Amino acid sequence: MTCYPQDFTKVPMTDMRMRPQLSSGYPGRTYRFYNGKKVFEFGYGLSYSNYSYELASDTQNKLYLRASSNQITENSNTIRHKLISDIGKELCEKTKFTVTVRVKNHGEMAGKHPVLLFVRQANPGNERPIKKLVGFQTVNLNAGENAEIQYELSPCEHLSSPDDRGMMVMEEGSQFLLIGDKEYPITIIF
Numbered sequence: 001m002t003c004y005p006q007d008f009t010k011v012p013m014t015d016m017r018m019r020p021q022l023s024s025g026y027p028g029r030t031y032r033f034y035n036g037k038k039v040f041e042f043g044y045g046l047s048y049s050n051y052s053y054e055l056a057s058d059t060q061n062k063l064y065l066r067a068s069s070n071q072i073t074e075n076s077n078t079i080r081h082k083l084i085s086d087i088g089k090e091l092c093e094k095t096k097f098t099v100t101v102r103v104k105n106h107g108e109m110a111g112k113h114p115v116l117l118f119v120r121q122a123n124p125g126n127e128r129p130i131k132k133l134v135g136f137q138t139v140n141l142n143a144g145e146n147a148e149i150q151y152e153l154s155p156c157e158h159l160s161s162p163d164d165r166g167m168m169v170m171e172e173g174s175q176f177l178l179i180g181d182k183e184y185p186i187t188i189i190f
Contacts, residue, residue: 003039032129049107049143053115053180056100056148062187063095063155065170080172080190081163084156087170092156099151101179105141112140115179117151119158119186122174131178134158159188 011026020028020035027036065087084092103115115138120131135151135158153159159175160168172190176183 005037005039032132047111047113049105049109049111051113052104052106053182054102055179055184056102061185062189064189065091065095066190081169082190084160084168084170087156092154096152096154099153099177100148102146102148103139104146105143108143110142112138114138115149118178120176120178128161
């Protein structure tokens with residue numbers, strides 16, 4: 001849960017729009033869209049120990065999504081994108097990949113810790129989420145212990161976002177996997 005500052009109480013409780021609206025000063029809601037100051041970030045303080053994360057080097061950083069149909073469109077910002085429906089189920093299945101994360105407990109006590117994997121686009125905005133949770137797993141680690149956990153990601157599900165008509169699209173270019181305070185780039189190529 002995102003904890004908002006006290007001045008967020010000026011926003012009416014009945015206003016449940018998710019996306020921010022700059023013209024009215026509305027800051028948005030949830031970790032995905034809120035762009036104001038936060039008291040605590042979503043996922044903050046979920047453990048009594050200290051953990052570090054590292055993405056395993058075998059995680060790919062380029063995704064080639066070339067389907068037989070060349071239905072590539074550009075929006076007003078000249079960002080090339082494809083509808084997920086135009087990519088097709090077969091290519092979506094074929095491009096699934098595994099992300100392996102090494103987690104280490106640096107604390108003095110054992111702990112149960114949720115490991116949250118987010119994705120963000122290189123240029124958030126244009127009503128796209130700031131970041132989006134794409135996976136989470138809980139690990140139990142003794143002091144000084146480490147472990148590897150894996151997430152299976154589907155680019156068509158996890159790296160897509162809705163366009164202004166509500167259609168799910170995949171944008172060409174860079175996105176980042178976020179784990180803790182680390183970022184790892186992924187480039188989508190059509």
